[in-house]
Amino acid sequence: MDASVTAGAARQDYKILGLISTGHFMSHFYFLVLPPLFPFLKQEFGVSYTELGALMTAIYASSAVSQVPVGFMVDRYGARVVLTFGLVMMALGFGAMGLVGNFWFLVALGIVAATGNSVFHPADYAILNSSISADRMGRAFSIHTFAGHLGSAVAPITIVFLAAQFGWRGACIGAGAFGIAVMLALATQWNSLHDDAIPKKKKKDETAAATPDPSVRSGLALLFSPAMITFFLFFMALAMTSGGMSAFFVSSIVAVHDMALETASTALTAFLFCSALGILLGGEIADRTKRHDLVAAASFIVFAAVSVLVALVNLPAFVLFALMVVNGIGNGIIRPARDMMLRAAAPKGSTGKVFGFVSAGIAAGSAVAPIPFGYMLDIGKPEWVFYLMAIFMVIALVTVAVPKSIK
Numbered sequence: 001m002d003a004s005v006t007a008g009a010a011r012q013d014y015k016i017l018g019l020i021s022t023g024h025f026m027s028h029f030y031f032l033v034l035p036p037l038f039p040f041l042k043q044e045f046g047v048s049y050t051e052l053g054a055l056m057t058a059i060y061a062s063s064a065v066s067q068v069p070v071g072f073m074v075d076r077y078g079a080r081v082v083l084t085f086g087l088v089m090m091a092l093g094f095g096a097m098g099l100v101g102n103f104w105f106l107v108a109l110g111i112v113a114a115t116g117n118s119v120f121h122p123a124d125y126a127i128l129n130s131s132i133s134a135d136r137m138g139r140a141f142s143i144h145t146f147a148g149h150l151g152s153a154v155a156p157i158t159i160v161f162l163a164a165q166f167g168w169r170g171a172c173i174g175a176g177a178f179g180i181a182v183m184l185a186l187a188t189q190w191n192s193l194h195d196d197a198i199p200k201k202k203k204k205d206e207t208a209a210a211t212p213d214p215s216v217r218s219g220l221a222l223l224f225s226p227a228m229i230t231f232f233l234f235f236m237a238l239a240m241t242s243g244g245m246s247a248f249f250v251s252s253i254v255a256v257h258d259m260a261l262e263t264a265s266t267a268l269t270a271f272l273f274c275s276a277l278g279i280l281l282g283g284e285i286a287d288r289t290k291r292h293d294l295v296a297a298a299s300f301i302v303f304a305a306v307s308v309l310v311a312l313v314n315l316p317a318f319v320l321f322a323l324m325v326v327n328g329i330g331n332g333i334i335r336p337a338r339d340m341m342l343r344a345a346a347p348k349g350s351t352g353k354v355f356g357f358v359s360a361g362i363a364a365g366s367a368v369a370p371i372p373f374g375y376m377l378d379i380g381k382p383e384w385v386f387y388l389m390a391i392f393m394v395i396a397l398v399t400v401a402v403p404k405s406i407k
Contacts, residue, residue, distance in 0.1 A: 016131045017140050019189055020124050021147035022182055023087065027120040028151035029158075030113065031059070033094055033175050036159045040168035045103040055107055059114040064363035066118035071356025072219055074122045075349055080190060082352075083123040087183040089116025095176015098169035122356035129343060129351045135287060141339040142283025149276050222350060223357045230399050231342055231354075232361040237396040238334065239365025241303070241389050245271065245331075248373040248385050255382035257314040267320050271328040278332020285333060292337040292344075293400050299330035299337075300397040304390040311386035341400070 034041070038052050074082050093113025100106050124144060132140045162171035222228060249271070250264040285295055306327050310320070346354040376384040 010133075010136070013132050013136050013140070015189070016127070017143055019186055020127055021144045023083065023186070024120055024124055024144050025147040025151035026087075026090070026179055026182060027117055028148040029155045030090055030094055030117060030175065030179070032152055032155035033159055033172065034059075034097075034110070036156045037163060037168045037171060040163065041103075041106070044168070045106070047103050051103070055110055058107055059110045060363065060367070062111045062114035063118045064360055064367070066115045067122065067356040067360045067363070068223070068353065069356075070118050071122040071353035072216065074119075074126050074352025074356070075219070079123040079126040079352060082119050083127070084183060084186065086116040086119025086123065087179060087186070089113065091116075091176045091179025091183065093176075094179070095173050098172035098176070118356075121359040122352040125339070125343075125355040126351040129346075137343070138286025138288075138336045138340055139283035141286065141343075142279050142281075142336040145335045145339070146276060146279045149279065219350065219353050222347065223353060227345055228354065228357060231345065231358050234396055234399040235338070235358040235361040236365035236368075237392045237399065238338065239362040240369040241392040241396070242331070243366050243369035244373045244385060244389050244392070247370060248377065251377060252373075252382040252385035253310065255377065256311060256386075259314075263317050263320075267317075267324045270321050271324040271331070274325045274328025275332040278329035279335050280332070281329065282333035282336040286336040286340050292340045295337040296334050296341070296400050297397055299334045300393045300400070302330050303327050304393040304397075307386045307390040307393070311383040 034052075034056065038049065041047065041052060042049065070082060070086070090113045093109045093116060097106055097109050097113075100109065128137070128140050128144060159171050159175070162174050166174065246268075249268050250261070253259050253264045253267070254261055282295075286292060289295065306323050309315075310323065315323070342354065342358060343351070372388055373385050376382060376388065
């Protein structure tokens with residue numbers, strides 16, 4: 001292929017990737033707009049932290065339950081249309097929070113914004129799958145995922161800064177304005193974004209119109225096939241492991257080995273930082289191999305082994321840090337491999353619903369994870385936090401080969 005053509009294709013790919021990754025950045029950013037504002041909201045509306053926690057539960061739940069229906073809409077009507085509407089809903093929802101005078105209006109706007117937020121995984125992956133060159137797909141998935149992590153990382157400090165300058169209402173309005181700006185930028189590049197939506201077919205007569213849409217029936221059959229159920233469990237197990245690591249590592253290792261809190265926190269920071277780097281490394285690996293299952297399996301085995309070792313042995317701090325670096329990189333490498341395996345299994349025209357379905361698995365895993373991990377701490381078995389993480393990784397290891405054998 002001519003070098004100029006190749007360079008042009010690369011520029012186009014990275015332009016599209018930049019736009020879509022910015023949207024994913026916003027998706028994660030918006031989920032953390034409200035938590036830094038809790039002290040302001042508590043004082044403004046006279047509510048408890050329990051009620052503010054319930055607000056976040058409503059937001060996460062609304063996003064989770066919307067993923068699959070949105071996935072069907074992406075495959076039916078096109079990712080570009082759905083993504084645009086979702087961006088507008090999310091931005092206006094969070095922006096309008098700065099104008100409300102009643103807590104229940106805040107809850108309602110949170111649900112609206114979260115429903116808009118649910119479009120990103122189904123729509124983004126449908127666009128990336130159809131717009132990015134196959135030889136750069138692994139890196140595209142990794143950069144897209146990394147952008148989401150970056151959004152989570154910068155949200156708290158950004159919102160606190162805006163609140164300090166303009167008050168909590170100004171922070172919400174500013175966050176909403178940012179979303180509208182990104183939506184307008186996406187609109188200018190509309191023709192660059194492609195997806196594999198099923199073309200709409202005109203109904204022949206009223207009888208045909210009264211018949212259930214066969215694409216919905218076939219779509220549900222696909223989602224509840226053994227292969228997709230296995231992927232759902234796969235994504236859920238990974239989410240439970242990540243949730244346990246992020247939320248309970250510090251408390252558990254302090255309890256098991258009487259480790260200094262500062263040492264434990266630094267080890268977790270090393271893990272999280274290296275996970276982000278591992279995502280980018282995983283994208284490079286994903287574009288250089290077709291055996292994504294082996295890449296993921298190797299990472300699962302290492303993660304499980306390190307988790308058990310940390311539970312059993314009181315390691316020197318420098319050894320613990322080194323193991324957390326290894327586990328973090330492995331945890332990041334899994335992400336692009338995971339997405340590439342799902343992409344290979346998704347039939348053409350089903351990318352939206354398939355990625356929406358497994359995203360619901362991620363949400364389910366994130367919601368369920370705190371219960372068993374917290375229970376182990378409550379009953380005085382903190383070492384089982386690490387054993388559970390190893391068990392969930394073994395479950396992921398068992399599931400990883402199944403989608404390959406079921407088509």
